[in-house]
Amino acid sequence: MLDPVSRVRRFNRAVTSAVGALDHSFLGRGRPLGAARVLNAIGHGRFDVGEVRDYLGLDSGLMSRLLRSLEDEGLIETQAHGDDARRRVASLTRAGKREFAAYEALSNTQAESFLARNAQVEALLAAMDLVASALTRDRIALAEMDPRSDEARYCLREYYAELGRRFKQGFDVSLSRDPDAKDMRRPRGSFIVAMSDTLPIGCVGLKGTEHGYAEIKRLWVAPSARGLGLGKRLMDAAENAARTLGIALLRLDTNSALPEAGQLYRTTGWREIPRFNDDPYPDLFFEKRL
Amino acid sequence: MLDPVSRVRRFNRAVTSAVGALDHSFLGRGRPLGAARVLNAIGHGRFDVGEVRDYLGLDSGLMSRLLRSLEDEGLIETQAHGDDARRRVASLTRAGKREFAAYEALSNTQAESFLARNAQVEALLAAMDLVASALTRDRIALAEMDPRSDEARYCLREYYAELGRRFKQGFDVSLSRDPDAKDMRRPRGSFIVAMSDTLPIGCVGLKGTEHGYAEIKRLWVAPSARGLGLGKRLMDAAENAARTLGIALLRLDTNSALPEAGQLYRTTGWREIPRFNDDPYPDLFFEKRL
DNA sequence: AGCATTACCTGACTTTAGTCAGAGATAAAT
DNA sequence: ATTTATCTCTGACTAAAGTCAGGTAATGCT
Numbered sequence: 001m002l003d004p005v006s007r008v009r010r011f012n013r014a015v016t017s018a019v020g021a022l023d024h025s026f027l028g029r030g031r032p033l034g035a036a037r038v039l040n041a042i043g044h045g046r047f048d049v050g051e052v053r054d055y056l057g058l059d060s061g062l063m064s065r066l067l068r069s070l071e072d073e074g075l076i077e078t079q080a081h082g083d084d085a086r087r088r089v090a091s092l093t094r095a096g097k098r099e100f101a102a103y104e105a106l107s108n109t110q111a112e113s114f115l116a117r118n119a120q121v122e123a124l125l126a127a128m129d130l131v132a133s134a135l136t137r138d139r140i141a142l143a144e145m146d147p148r149s150d151e152a153r154y155c156l157r158e159y160y161a162e163l164g165r166r167f168k169q170g171f172d173v174s175l176s177r178d179p180d181a182k183d184m185r186r187p188r189g190s191f192i193v194a195m196s197d198t199l200p201i202g203c204v205g206l207k208g209t210e211h212g213y214a215e216i217k218r219l220w221v222a223p224s225a226r227g228l229g230l231g232k233r234l235m236d237a238a239e240n241a242a243r244t245l246g247i248a249l250l251r252l253d254t255n256s257a258l259p260e261a262g263q264l265y266r267t268t269g270w271r272e273i274p275r276f277n278d279d280p281y282p283d284l285f286f287e288k289r290l
Numbered sequence: 291m292l293d294p295v296s297r298v299r300r301f302n303r304a305v306t307s308a309v310g311a312l313d314h315s316f317l318g319r320g321r322p323l324g325a326a327r328v329l330n331a332i333g334h335g336r337f338d339v340g341e342v343r344d345y346l347g348l349d350s351g352l353m354s355r356l357l358r359s360l361e362d363e364g365l366i367e368t369q370a371h372g373d374d375a376r377r378r379v380a381s382l383t384r385a386g387k388r389e390f391a392a393y394e395a396l397s398n399t400q401a402e403s404f405l406a407r408n409a410q411v412e413a414l415l416a417a418m419d420l421v422a423s424a425l426t427r428d429r430i431a432l433a434e435m436d437p438r439s440d441e442a443r444y445c446l447r448e449y450y451a452e453l454g455r456r457f458k459q460g461f462d463v464s465l466s467r468d469p470d471a472k473d474m475r476r477p478r479g480s481f482i483v484a485m486s487d488t489l490p491i492g493c494v495g496l497k498g499t500e501h502g503y504a505e506i507k508r509l510w511v512a513p514s515a516r517g518l519g520l521g522k523r524l525m526d527a528a529e530n531a532a533r534t535l536g537i538a539l540l541r542l543d544t545n546s547a548l549p550e551a552g553q554l555y556r557t558t559g560w561r562e563i564p565r566f567n568d569d570p571y572p573d574l575f576f577e578k579r580l
Numbered sequence: 581a582g583c584a585t586t587a588c589c590t591g592a593c594t595t596t597a598g599t600c601a602g603a604g605a606t607a608a609a610t
Numbered sequence: 611a612t613t614t615a616t617c618t619c620t621g622a623c624t625a626a627a628g629t630c631a632g633g634t635a636a637t638g639c640t
Contacts, residue, residue, distance in 0.1 A: 001445055002489075007415050008401035010487050011313065015305045015423035022302065032626055050587070062628060064589050086587040086636045111298035118424050119517035125297050127417035132304035134408050154292055197300050199292075227409030322596055340617070352598060354619050376606045376617040 011131075025106050029099070031073075035057070036103065038066045039075060042090050043100035049078070049088045062128045113151050129199070129224035136196045137228045142237045147181045147191040147205060155193060155203035159220035166257050167281065178205040179217050189214060190241040194221075194230055201225040204234040206241050206250075213249035213287075214242055219261065231264050239290060248290050253282030301421075302460045315396050319389070321363075324348075326393060328356045329365060332380050333390035339368070365389055399479055419489070419514035426486045427518045432527045437471045437495065438480040445483060445493035449510035456547050457571065467569045469497040469507050478532040479504060483509075491515040494524040496531050496540075503539040503577075504532055509551065521554050529580060538580055543572030 026036045041052045053063040067090060070076045075096035081087035092100055115121050145152050163171035184191040188208030193200050202225060205217040216238055221230045242250055251273070254261050260286055266272075270286040316326045331342045343353045357380060360366045365386035371377035382390055400407050405411050407492035474481040474540075478498030483490050492515060495507040506528055511520045532540060541563070544551050552574055555561075559574040 004405055004411065004415055005398050005401040006488065007419060008404060009397055010489050011418040011422045012309065012397075012401070013487055014425040016309050018425045019302065019306050019309055034627070053588095059628060059630090060588065061590075061630080068589090080636095081587095084605085084637070088588070107299055107302075108295050111295045111302070113293055114298060114424075117427065121294065124420060125294055127420040128301040129297060130414060130417040131421055132301045134404075135304040135308045137407065174554055197303055198296065198301050284468055324597070349598060349600090350618065351600080351620080357621090370606095374607070374617085378618065 020111055021082070022107065025105065025110065025281060028106075029102060033060070035066050035069055035236045039070055039092075039100060040103055042076060043092060043097075043104070047091060048081070049090055050088070056202045070096070072267065126224065129222070132182065132199075133196055133222070133225040133228070137225075140194050140196050140201065140225075140228070140230065140233075142192055142194050142233065144186075144190055144241065145193045147179075147184045149193075151193045151200040152191055152203060155200050157220060158222065159218055161201070162220070162223075163281075165227065167255065168257070168262055171281065176281055177277065179205060179215075183207045183209070185216070190238065190245070191218075192234060192237050192241065194225070194234060196225065202230050202234055204238045206238045206245075206247075208245070208247075213223050214245070214247045216250055216252040219252075231261070232268065235264065235268060239288075243290055250288045250290065251276060252286050253277060253279060254286070255282050256284055296463070299494055302435070312397070315400065315419075316393065318396075319392060322411050323361055324352070325356050325376070327359055328353070328383075329390060330393055332366060333382060333387075333394070337379045337381060338371070339380055342380070345548065360386070408553065419512070423486055423491060423515045423518070428486055430486050430491065430515075430518070430520065430523075432482055432523065434476075434480055434531065435483045437469075437474045439483075440464055441483055441485065441490040442484045442493060444489050445510055446508060448512065449493070449508055452510070453571075457545065458547070459570065466571055467567065469495060469505075473497045473499070474507070477535065480528065480535070481508075482524060482527050482531065484524060486515065492520050492524055494528045495549075496528045496535075496537075498537075503541050504535070504537045506540055508541040509542075521551070522558065525554065525558060529578075540578045540580065541566060542576050543567065543569060544574045544576070545572050546574055 026033060029036065031039075036171060037056055038052060038058075041055055046052045046055060049063065049067065051139060052058075056063075058066070067076065067078060071078065074093060076090050077093055078088045078090045081089050115124075118124055136271065147153075147156075149240075160171060160173055183189050184205040184207050190206040192204050192206075194202035201222040202220055203218045207215045207217050209215060216235070219231065219234060221234070239250065250264070252270070253276075254265070265286045268288075270288045273285050273287045275282075275285050294470060312494060313323060319326065323328075327346055328348075331345055336342045338354065341355065342348075345349060346353075346358070346574060349489055357366065357368060360437040361368065363385075364383060366380050367383055368378045368380045371379050394557060405414075437443075437446075450461060450463055473479050474495045474497050480496040482494050482496075484492035492510055494509045497505045497507050506525070509521065509524060511524070529540065542560075543566075544555070544556070546552065555576045558578075560578045563575050563577045565572075565575050
């Protein structure tokens, strides 16, 4: 009962019954679980019928019938996809939106009451983030995003906060050469966010410059997602983005207070070069030719 | 996506699919999930048919049919209960034990491969323990146990380890007045363990003496279970046990390096008294009249 | 243009899960 | 000793989930 495997299995049991309870509460709205799941998938922005089917792992016949039953209830409408008339896209009707909101409220209430029953909520949430990241590590998706998006700004906020903790003199963005958002957007650059489900858990920026090279900026991996090789995946994605933009030379600056970052650069083909800017924070500078 | 409720919901989604994957692997043994669950419950020592039914939340008709199908497969046998011939007890046949072992292997392999895929296993396990305790907090059961049982000894080991960390001079059991196991067993005393599912997460001992009082010893709550009011529940249970044993006066010793314990005693009717033993570790002494 | 492929749908099934009423045997209460 | 309650079982259902073999229309490929 004390070995690691038993602890994982105890966790599995605990979580199974919690998940079952939520499913059961969904049943309370008088609709089979399958239909409720489809409705919720659509509500969460999966409009493409095929995408919902893949996401829920449903047989196409079953999926079709569930869509029909939701249509009969007046909760959704389907129409042919604009680009490809074989595909169908579904959307919520007004009544469907109400019903979806009711399911959302059930889920939210469940989550809130769970949190309210517990002390030390922040420790509990951190533990849940860690476990969720570990469970979904094979499903972490990298996506190019606008550096002004909510997801990107969340990452940057967390990144700055972490620098503030790690640098003994603290960190003040306004003193650093904060890259302009447009320099990290195509065609000049790129900004890539790692998403685990709906939670951003890492990012990296590729900043175009006038000097014949681009810079890697804002490489960050959430504490709950470390040890999964995500830093390398983000760097690889940034290099690929650079290649598609026709960039042949990359540079970056970093600080020796972030040893794991330096280690990553050294083992992935970067070589140390002399200081190439006057930013007060970095004390290590690297370059890589693509 | 960054607010607490979203984090809980992300966690829910992550574990839902993980749990679903395990269920799916169970299906691989060619038996419906319901029957597999019953087989596993019996394998885990729930022999009483009614107990399995309650545990799995099954209708009695359904339960009966599942038992019949397992019997037809030659995996279990049932017979009337010795004390009450209305009740039935089930047991695994030789083939049933093999099949149960196969399910166990599936669960264990799943847990092992999950652990193997992750770095920082201890941090991950600690997070899982914390979450599991929070999820099952309403199902923590207190049980009187032999202080020599595996569960009790696990608690004591953890307790000593914690004292070693908390006392600046460390902690060596052999220097302390370690109570004899028989003093913490009926009729002289009692030992109570808090179980969350199969994991012991707290304990308390009631040690009978020759001096007209009993002592509270070894009050411990696992770090992953703190903040749930478990310390108070354990103390209440120990006091109740003392009452049933006809004990009217309780004493205990503790150390000011454990402030949360002192706080608990002070707020639950204990009053500080002068030193009443020569144990080198404690520096605070309490008494309570029942 | 012709043929294969894809996306979705329908009809005809099977399996699993779950419900409910009542029967039969045993045990507990009066 | 009779009545009442409890435990398990059987029969007769329903609902939900899932499977499979076509069928239709649109699209992609050569």
